[in-house]
Amino acid sequence: MGNEFVEHPSHSAEYFGDTRDNWWNPDYVALLARRWRLDQVREVLDVGCGVGHWGRVLGGVLPGEARITGVDRDPFWVAKAAERAAARGEAERFRYQVGVAEQLPFERDRFDLVTCQTVLIHAADPGVMLADMIRVVKPGGLVAVAEPNNVADTLLNAAMVHAPVDQVLALVHMQLLCERGKAALGEGHNSIGELLPALFAERGLTDIQVHLNDKASLVLPPYTSAEQRATVEEISDFARREFWIWSRADTLRYFIAGGGEERSFEGAWAAAMAASRRRAEAIAEGTYSSAGGAITYLVSGRKAAASSGGA
Ligand SMILES: C[S@@+](CC[C@H](N)C(=O)[O-])C[C@H]1O[C@@H](n2cnc3c(N)ncnc32)[C@H](O)[C@@H]1O
Structure with missing residues (x-):
């Protein structure tokens, strides 16, 4: 249970816990497979695969003979992904x-x-990343990505609904500054999902479609399901370790790079931590609930089919 990688220095380690197994409704993924015509797919590349969560989700709806290749810049994640596939008896696939x-x-x-x-959100230049994804897909093949608008989560968060408007706006303000700062530092834009359809069009992909993940992470006392326990444990763990969306050090870097003033950081951070603590306390008291909505876009497009070379 929990997150075996918590506080590991590798990229995104804080987000590779049990909750990541609960991001998709299986029946929705089956629908996606029909929309994306995955029955025709045999060779798959999962870019920025981490420990393999996304490839495994797709593996459940891909034809049995389809092979999934995962690539990641971090050798630690590559080793862990391979270890997990072997443990499932799927090292060949x-x-x-x-x-x-x-x-x-x-x-x-x-x-x-x-x-x-959730890889293009970390790209210094998502257009460059997308261009190489397009290079390696076959003519007529599909480029399909799942990328969020993360700033929306803060507004959707149930705890924020009850908070005074000024507090809500202060946290959204801080997150927007940080997201822009992170992008300015070349570490990616956490809400890039909004801009991807236009980027797909610019890069020449056709038949561009956009869908939304229909999964909500419901949290309702007494939090008895394994899924809800994983969610409330993660929220409480982040609060205990004073981890916001990013560590304090990263948040400060992003805040300053986004145009925030150093002297206003302490107050902003304290407000974020107080909000996070209040949520954890409400969980401990069994009074916290949330519909758990989030915005993850599924953006897909096809590479133009090769010309026949005829007249
Ligand atoms: C948020 S994680 C997503 C992992 C996986 N796609 C999933 O959803 O479980 C981002 C991953 O992208 C990898 N990554 C980030 N930038 C990359 C790049 N330029 N090239 C290859 N991998 C990259 C990180 O090492 C990390 O494993």
Whole structure:
């Protein structure tokens, strides 16, 4: 239970806990498979695969003979993803290797589907990353990504509904500054999901479609399901360790880079931590509930089919 990687220095370690297994409704993923015509897919590339969560979700609806290759720049995640696939007896179907998304270690036109989940939000230049994903997909093949608008979560958060308007706006203000600062530092924009359809069009993809993940992370006392326990444990753990969306050090860097003034950081951070503590206390008292909505866009597009070369 929990997160075996918590406080590990690798990228996104704070977000590779049990809650990540609960991001998708299986029946919705089956619907997605029909929309994306995954029955025709045999070779898949999962870019920025981490420990393999997204590839595994898709693996459940891909044809049995489909092979999923995961690539990540961090050798630690690659090793862990391979370990997990082997533990499931799926080492043949799921292969993992080190590589950077901006220069994928594959020849052009290789895969039927090139995909990623919450990776473009970390790209210094998502257009460059997307261009290489398009390079390695076959003509007529699909590029499909799952990327969020994370700032929306703060407004949707149930605890915020009850908070005074000034407090809500202060936290949203802080998050917007940080998201812009993170982007300015070349570490990616956490709400890039909003801009991806236009980027897909700019890069020449056709048949662009956008859907929303229909999964909500319901939290309702007494939090008895394994899924709800994982969610409330993660919220409480973040509060206990004073981890906001990012660590304090990263939040400060992003805040300043986004145009925030150093002298106003302490107050903003204290307010964020107080909000986080109040939520954890309400969980401990069994009074916290949330409909748990979030915005994750599924953006897909096809690479133009090769011309026949005829007249
Ligand atoms: C938020 S995690 C997502 C992991 C996985 N896609 C999932 O949804 O479970 C982001 C992952 O992208 C990887 N990553 C970030 N930038 C990358 C890049 N430029 N090239 C390759 N991997 C990258 C990180 O190492 C990390 O494992």
